[in-house]
Amino acid sequence: MPSQRPSVAVTRRLPEPVEARLCELFDTRLRTDDTPMSREELAEAARSCDVLVPTLSDKVDAGLIGQAGDRLKLIANYGAGVDHIDVATARQRGILVSNTPGVSADDTADMAMALILATLRRIPEGLAMMQSGAWDGWSPTALMGGRVSGRRLGILGLGRIGQAVARRASAFGMQVHYHNRKRLRPETEAALGATWWESLDQMVSRMDVISVNCPHTPSTFHLMNARRLKLMKPEAVIVNTSRGEVIDQNALTRMLRAGEIAGAGLDVYEDAANPRLRELKNVVLLPHMGSATTEGRIEMGEKVLLNIKTWADGHRPPDQVVPAML
Missing domain, CATH: 3.40.50.720 (NAD(P)-binding Rossmann-like Domain)
Known part of the structure; x- marks a missing residue:
C-alpha cells in the first residue's frame, strides 16, 4: 500500500462521473480513446501503477501479471466477471483482485x-x-x-x-x-x-x-x-x-x-x-448490452472506487476475489 495517493491506470473510457471521481481521489491515468489497449500498452500500464482498473476486454493472464513487476498491488476490475484475470497467479504474486458484483x-x-x-x-x-x-399489410399467418x-x-x-x-x-x-x-x-x-x-x-x-x-x-x-x-x-x-x-x-x-x-x-x-x-x-x-444502463455502469464505477479507497486506507477491499470463490 503506497504512503501517498496511489497511482491508478484505467484501461478503457468509463462514465464521466466515475472518471472525475477517480481523478479527484487518486493519481489517475485515463484512457483517452474508447478502444482496448494492446498487449504492450496493457503491460506498460501494469508496470507503472499501483492499481490497474481493467475491463472484460483486457486479458490479464499469468504472462501479463509476470511483466507487472513489484509495483502493482491491486487489480480493481470494472465488472463482476473475472474470467479474464488469472486470480490465482495474482494472489501468488501478492496482488489483490476485486470486482463489482451485484450491480447489474x-x-x-x-x-x-x-x-x-x-x-x-x-x-x-x-x-x-x-x-x-x-411490410405490405397485416396477414393472419405472418410472423x-x-x-x-x-x-x-x-x-x-x-x-x-x-x-x-x-x-x-x-x-x-x-x-x-x-x-x-x-x-x-x-x-x-x-x-x-x-x-x-x-x-x-x-x-x-x-x-x-x-x-x-x-x-x-x-x-x-x-x-x-x-x-x-x-x-x-x-x-x-x-x-x-x-x-x-x-x-x-x-x-x-x-x-x-x-x-x-x-x-x-x-x-x-x-x-x-x-x-x-x-x-x-x-x-x-446483441453487442453485450446486458449491463449497459447509465445507472448500472456508474454503480460499477462506484464499487471500483470503494475497493481502491478501502485498500488505500489499509483494509481489505470489500469485493476482493480469491481463487476459492471461482
Missing part, C-alpha cells in the same frame, strides 16, 4: 427477458420488415411466434441474475425451473416459484426456453456442449446473457442452421466474429 443483476435480467420475448415473438424480423419497407405465458423456462444458474430473471418470467406467466450446483433453500424456491432439477440433462430436455445465467469458470466451459444442446426440444430456444464460453457456439450454430433448435438470443459470444451465426434468421444478436 436487474439490468442483465431485463435483457435476458427481452431476448426471450424477442426470440419467441420474432421481434427483430418484424423490425427489419418495417425498416426495409417490405407467427410463440406465446410466452405457460412456457417452461429452465434457468442455468439461479444466482442474483438468475433469480431476477425468475421473478420477471413469473410475471409473464412462465413456469420457472432451475439447475444449480447446490439447491436453494426451500423458502427461496417458494418465493420464486422455482422447481429444482438435480440433473441438468433432464431439465434441458424438458424446457421450452433455456436461460444461461451462470458465470464462466473451468467447470462451466461448454456446459451447454453439443451433446447437451441435442437434448433440447426442436421447438425450444436458448438465451445467453452470461458468458459466451458456457455454450459451444460452433455446435449451437450448426443446430440452428439445421433447425434442430428453434432459435437463440445471444448477448455474449465465444466468437462474436462468427459470420455463420450472423447469417441466421432464427437468432437475435
Whole structure:
C-alpha cells in the first residue's frame, strides 16, 4: 500500500462521473480513446501503477501479471466477471483482485427477458420488415411466434441474475425451473416459484426456453456442449446473457442452421466474429448490452472506487476475489 495517493491506470473510457471521481481521489491515468489497449500498452500500464482498473476486454493472464513487476498491488476490475484475470497467479504474486458484483443483476435480467420475448415473438424480423419497407399489410399467418405465458423456462444458474430473471418470467406467466450446483433453500424456491432439477440433462430436455445465467469458470466451459444442446426440444430456444464460453457456439450454430433448435438470443459470444451465426434468421444478436444502463455502469464505477479507497486506507477491499470463490 503506497504512503501517498496511489497511482491508478484505467484501461478503457468509463462514465464521466466515475472518471472525475477517480481523478479527484487518486493519481489517475485515463484512457483517452474508447478502444482496448494492446498487449504492450496493457503491460506498460501494469508496470507503472499501483492499481490497474481493467475491463472484460483486457486479458490479464499469468504472462501479463509476470511483466507487472513489484509495483502493482491491486487489480480493481470494472465488472463482476473475472474470467479474464488469472486470480490465482495474482494472489501468488501478492496482488489483490476485486470486482463489482451485484450491480447489474436487474439490468442483465431485463435483457435476458427481452431476448426471450424477442426470440419467441420474432421481434427483430418484424423490425427489419418495417425498416426495409417490405411490410405490405397485416396477414393472419405472418410472423407467427410463440406465446410466452405457460412456457417452461429452465434457468442455468439461479444466482442474483438468475433469480431476477425468475421473478420477471413469473410475471409473464412462465413456469420457472432451475439447475444449480447446490439447491436453494426451500423458502427461496417458494418465493420464486422455482422447481429444482438435480440433473441438468433432464431439465434441458424438458424446457421450452433455456436461460444461461451462470458465470464462466473451468467447470462451466461448454456446459451447454453439443451433446447437451441435442437434448433440447426442436421447438425450444436458448438465451445467453452470461458468458459466451458456457455454450459451444460452433455446435449451437450448426443446430440452428439445421433447425434442430428453434432459435437463440445471444448477448455474449465465444466468437462474436462468427459470420455463420450472423447469417441466421432464427437468432437475435446483441453487442453485450446486458449491463449497459447509465445507472448500472456508474454503480460499477462506484464499487471500483470503494475497493481502491478501502485498500488505500489499509483494509481489505470489500469485493476482493480469491481463487476459492471461482
